[in-house]
Amino acid sequence: MELYKKIINREEKISLLGLGYVGMPIAVAFAKKIDVIGFDVNKEKINLYRSGIDPTKEVGNEIIKSTTVDFTADETRLREAKFHIVAVPTPVKEDRTPDLTPVESASRTLGRNLTKGSIVVFESTVYPGVTEEVCVPILEKESGLQCGVDFKVGYSPERINPGDKEHRLETIIKVVAGMDQETLDVVAKVYELVVDVGVHKAESIKVAEAAKVIENAQRDINIAFMNELSIIFNKMNIDTKAVLEAAGTKWNFLNFSPGLVGGHCIGVDPYYLTYKAEQMGYHSQIILSGRKINDDMGKYVAESIVKKMIKANKQINGAKVAIFGVTFKENCPDVRNTKVVDVIKELEEYGVDVKVVDPAADKEDLWREYRINLCEIEDIKEMDAVIFAVPHEEIKAISLEKIKDMFKPVEKVYLEALNEVAATSELEQDINRNDCILIDIKGMYNRKEAEDKGFLYWRL
Template structure:
């Protein structure tokens, strides 16, 4: 029997190294079919899983309670597995160069516990060459084993979309690769146990690595184009969303939209590719141009907020702005590399006090990474502007007329009452209306015409 057959017969186990937004759902999926060890160095996270709590909200508490995954922070347990999947984050440093520390550390941990006959598959996003040129030497050094003789390696880029309950591990075609045909066949068959959409066998590990980084680089460039259009159309006083709706009626128009591009994939992966290109003597032009536009969008949103406040006769220095949503994307608690923080920091440079509301963000990560404390919805009042930065489902349920109560001059629920208070407060300006209420709706949660009809000073990308 080969390794795949032993895994199916439960004579051998697989392990997941790294139990975050990617690794944990993979572990849970495999555990429905085979024996799985779920390892993470974060003991606090392991304790949560053991107690039936899903901090990622990717599969839910009930699934975690009932899964057969053996959660552990004891690296020695990895010796019990023969098929290892490494799914740790690969961020970038402040200078936008790849930070391979997590994948290198995971390789050392796994190397110390690697046994003969094992297969190691990396899922972490990397530039072409990392698996074979960086990870393999670490595995060999730590284990004392020889790659290709005592153990084999493969690469299968993760495609899980955090917070997306439609495009999951099971429903997305899985790209797989191996260092040789035998390894590729085993890797493919193992993943076919859980991926209903099937697998695509890449020609080599480097091809699979490259495929991953260009997937997100392509999306990054397209969003950058939308962001640039938004900047242009805002200067022309044209609604970008209206333009995109009109253009979208053409059959081959690509339907992207402007926004803040953060997270651990789209906002990071392009830098991995351009870093490797620089090493090869080529300076990226299109990829880095797109990255610069997207990296600057937080500042652009903050500056646009300040301009709107000034037009609404607000004193910027000392103003209070409420930011709704701080995660890197909607309906996901992940705050890694969130560009909403760029908006917050830029506003603080203007002397603005920022209050952040997010019902699903990971409070501990937010405080640890950025020093930001969350406020409750009912604590928000006397604000000068509101920024809807992330379109969580909870925010989509809010009504425009009920937002009036959180602005500085009104505690009323109805627009008519708010307008009456405005007139009474500003006796010297009979023309002043409720458009002092500044709403910055980055992703267009609300209907623009409705907002303007009700008197809000409304802006969106």
């Protein structure tokens, strides 16, 4: 426990490698108690933090301005720390196999600057075995040090929920693991400095890795079940949300809802587990079935929108459609692996002109990742359909009356219809139909109220 004592006495520092949605809040939390070096290879991001700007919006600009985290893009500064936390993303490749490039790169960077007596803790979500079988050899090769003799390793899976102001680092039990009892005790004591609700000591690093990867796999499977129910009930002309509200009155009914499953966790982590299972000779059935349903939901939503437009006698090719919300979840600027993009691409395949509005999304990331430019709400006029995909607080504040103004004025619809039909009865029928198509993917609005206001309404 000598290292722990030196850390709390500020005789030794800790470092955070990777200052994104997970690493930065951890660094800020620790900096309230001990000395912290915050390292990231992205110099632009480091400059933003140094300027008091929080691009992740996880803690806010004011906290970034006041934090004592020593932000740096100079990897040699890592030599000043003895306790290192690696919190880099672990995405999947196009073939949906694990992409360990970020964690391997971080291991090489840290290995070049690792000193004797250090402890390295990985937080990145991986399949069981990555820490000891992939990362440790890299650390040893780059540092020339021996694991278990010159340095130790641990694992503590991140559980931060981006955009969630209630479930934070301090309020979520932290799973910790170490390569031996001494390492486990030190890792637990260090994390107890910032985790108010305490830690859970896993019996091994592989157990902790497995625990993390199944957390999101479980959620993925449950959401896939809800999505499948939504597809079935839509065919039956039954409102899925109403069904779930009724079923939810039973005490042991699980509270999940249908939706687009994206992001860097739920939509990715299950593939890490199934990949490792394949290596062991087992082909996943339930996990991959759930993944297929969720991966296909963007296409299903787009096709459902087109059907509604056809029902409303809309010309599909050249139609104008607005989508509100493009991030992978509400109240978060993160656009990584967002499935809203699947809806956009599918609609564009039909020749639809899609306008995207999102007050929370990171504009630069959105353009860099998907070549999508954002519009302002004032630009949304004379639409053929309006889609609400992500319930950001700013988006939820938009009233049905405001949405109605986004469609073609009745007078214009009348003139267009006048050119197409001759009989007065046909004209009146054409004008009086539900012409305003409202697609409410997450069920933000009251269906009856929307339909009473003349919307042709659809939701999952």
